[in-house]
Amino acid sequence: MKTARGFFKPLAIGAPAPWRELPARVERMIHFVPPHLEKVRAKVGEIAPTVDVILANLEDAIPADAKGAALAGTIAMSREVDFKALGVGLWVRINCLNSPWHLDEVATLVEKAGDRIDVIMVPKVEGPWDIFYIDQLLASLEAKHGVTRPILLHAILETAEGVMNVEQIAGASPRMQGVSLGPADLAASRAMKTTRVGGGHPGYRVIEDPHTDGLPRASVQQDLWHYTFAKMVDACAAHGIKPFYGPFGAIDDPVACEQQFRNAFLMGCAGAWSLHPSQIAIAKTVFSPDPAEVAFARRILEAMPDGSGVAMIDGKMQDDATWKQAKVMVDCARQIAAKDAEYAALYGF
Ligand SMILES: CCC(=O)SCCNC(=O)CCNC(=O)[C@H](O)C(C)(C)COP(=O)(O)OP(=O)(O)OC[C@H]1O[C@@H](n2cnc3c(N)ncnc32)[C@H](O)[C@@H]1OP(=O)(O)O
Ligand SMILES: O=CC(=O)O
Ligand SMILES: [Mg+2]
Numbered sequence: 001m002k003t004a005r006g007f008f009k010p011l012a013i014g015a016p017a018p019w020r021e022l023p024a025r026v027e028r029m030i031h032f033v034p035p036h037l038e039k040v041r042a043k044v045g046e047i048a049p050t051v052d053v054i055l056a057n058l059e060d061a062i063p064a065d066a067k068g069a070a071l072a073g074t075i076a077m078s079r080e081v082d083f084k085a086l087g088v089g090l091w092v093r094i095n096c097l098n099s100p101w102h103l104d105e106v107a108t109l110v111e112k113a114g115d116r117i118d119v120i121m122v123p124k125v126e127g128p129w130d131i132f133y134i135d136q137l138l139a140s141l142e143a144k145h146g147v148t149r150p151i152l153l154h155a156i157l158e159t160a161e162g163v164m165n166v167e168q169i170a171g172a173s174p175r176m177q178g179v180s181l182g183p184a185d186l187a188a189s190r191a192m193k194t195t196r197v198g199g200g201h202p203g204y205r206v207i208e209d210p211h212t213d214g215l216p217r218a219s220v221q222q223d224l225w226h227y228t229f230a231k232m233v234d235a236c237a238a239h240g241i242k243p244f245y246g247p248f249g250a251i252d253d254p255v256a257c258e259q260q261f262r263n264a265f266l267m268g269c270a271g272a273w274s275l276h277p278s279q280i281a282i283a284k285t286v287f288s289p290d291p292a293e294v295a296f297a298r299r300i301l302e303a304m305p306d307g308s309g310v311a312m313i314d315g316k317m318q319d320d321a322t323w324k325q326a327k328v329m330v331d332c333a334r335q336i337a338a339k340d341a342e343y344a345a346l347y348g349f
Contacts, residue, residue, distance in 0.1 A: 008174055011139035016150045018174035022241065025052070025089060025118075026339045028271040029283035030180075030244065032057050032093075035073030036066040045081050051280055052271065052339075053089035054081075058105055059096065059123050060185075067101050071108055078113040087339055091154070093121040097130055106137055114147035119177050124185060125155035127165040131172035138175070150175060156246065157232050158182025159189040166232055170239040178242035179232055180273065183225060184249065192224075197249025199256050200224060223263065233268045245272035254282055261286040291346045294333040297326035 008018050035041055035056040048054055056074035058067060074092055083090045092109055095101040109117055122134055131153060138151055153175040157166055163186070170179060183198040194201055200221045207219040223229075229245075236243040245264035248257045261272045261283055271287050274280045289297075300318050303311040307327075311318045318326075337344035 010143075011136050012143040014143035014146075015139040016142060016148050018150055019152070020174070022152070022177060024335060026336055027052050027089060027178075027242065027244075028287035028336075029053065029274040029280055030055050030091060030121075030271060031274045031280060032061075032247075033077070034062060034070070035077055036062060036069035038073070041073055041077055041080075044077055047277065047280075048081050048083060048086050048088045051088060051274070053091055053119075054083065055091040055093055055121065055273075057093045058101070059093050067095065071105055075108065075112045078116045083116065089118045090116055091119040091121055092117055093123060093156075096124040097122070097133065106134070107141060110138065110141035110147060110151070111145050114142060114145050114151065115149065117151055119152045119154050121154040121156060121180070123156045123182070124159055124162070125157070125169055126159055126161040128168040128172035131155065131169060131176065135173040135175055152177035154244075155179045156182040156185075157228070158185035158246075160186070161189075162186075163228055163231065166235040167238070170235040170241055176239065176241050178244055178270065179236055180244040180246040181225065181229055181232055182246045184247065186228065194224075197247050198225070198245070199248060199250060199253075199260050229264070229267060237268060242270040243268060245269050247273045247275055248279065249275070251276045251278065254278060258282050258286060288336050288340070288343050289329050289333050294329055294347050297329040297333075300326035301330060 008020060010017055029051055030053045031047065031051040032055050033040060033044055035058075044054060056070070056077055058070045058074065062070045078090060094105045094109075106120070109120070120134070120138070122130065125131065134153060141147075142150065153173060154177050155162070155169050157163060157169075157179050162169065166179065170176060187194050187196075201224055202221060204224050205219050205221050208217045210217060233243045245261060248260050250256060257279055264272055265286050269287075272283050274283050296313070299313055300311075300322055303313055303318060304323050307323045308320055333343070333347045334349060337347050337349040
C-alpha cells in the first residue's frame, strides 16, 4: 500500500493533482444510454435535464460488432449536449480490463473528451490491482492530453473475488467515486440459480414452523443481496465514497423496482441505475429524502442547536446520535434542493 503522503501524489508528470475531497454532486440516477443507437442518442438532449447523470454504456448490452460505433457515439454525445451547463454528470462504462476494447476506449475517451467526462465506470473489478492499473493509465493520458480535472473511477461489484476484496477496492485510489452492486454478473460469478437482474426471488424465503392444527404456514421472500449489499455500503462509507444499487432488470415491474431502490436508499446508497426512461422518476422520488422526514429532521437540529444533550420531540428521544442522523438527512436534502427546484420547493429551502 502507498504511504499517506504518496496517496495524493499525481501518478504522472503533468497529470492534475488528485481530488482530496469528492466533488459534491447529486447522483440519484445513473441513466444508461446505448450510444451506438443514433435514435436513442438523439433524445439525450431531451432526457439530460431530467436526470442527474447520463452514462454512455460501452460494455454488456452493446453488441461486439458495435463497440466502435458506441465509442464514436459517446464522443459525439459529449459534444452534442452541454452536460456541465445542465449540471448533469457525464459517465462512461468501459469494457472490462481483460477485454480487447478497454485500452482503445480509455485512450480515445481521454484524448477526445477528457475534460467533459466526470466518471469512468469499470466493470468486473476483482481487486485493488485493477484500480491501480486504470489509475496509472488515466494519469498518463491526462498528462499527455493536458486534462486539468482528474477523471473519477466507479467500480462495479459483480464477481465473487470483487466482493471478497471490496474494502481494498474502495480505498485503492483518490479517484474512487463509488461502487455499484452488479447483481446480474455477480449471480453468474457465484453460480446462483437465477435468471433475474436484481430484486428478490420467489424461491428464497423463510417459512414458519408447522402448525399443530394443519393451518397453512406463513412464508416470506428474503433479500438475496443483503449480505453483499451491506458489505459494499460499509466499505464505501468507511472510505468516504458512495455506494449505489446497480440495475433492476424487470422494466415491467415498477413496484418491485421502487422497493429495491428504497431498500438501497435506506441502507445508505446515493442512487441507482436507470436502464429505461420509466425508471428515472422512480429513482428521483426514492433517492430524494421524503419532505416530511426532512421537516422532522430539521426540528431535531433546531431542538439541539449545538448537537449535544437530549430532547423529546413527539414522544421520541433525541440525542447526539439522532442529531447526526438528522444532519445526514438535511444535508442530503439541501444538496438536492440546490440542484432541483421542485425539491427546493417541497423542502421549503
Ligand atoms: C444486466 C446487467 C447490465 O449490465 S445492465 C446495463 C446494460 N443494459 C442497458 O444499458 C440497457 C439500456 N436500456 C435499453 O437498451 C432499453 O431500455 C431496453 C431495455 C432494450 C428496452 O428498450 P425498448 O424495447 O426500446 O423500450 P421501449 O419501447 O419501452 O422504449 C420507449 C422509448 O424509450 C426509448 N428508450 C428506451 N430505453 C432508453 C434509454 N435507456 N435511454 C433513452 N431512451 C430509451 C426507446 O428508444 C423508445 O423511444 P421511442 O418512443 O421509440 O422514440
Ligand atoms: O453490470 C451489472 C450487472 O448486474 O451485471
Ligand atoms: Mg455486469
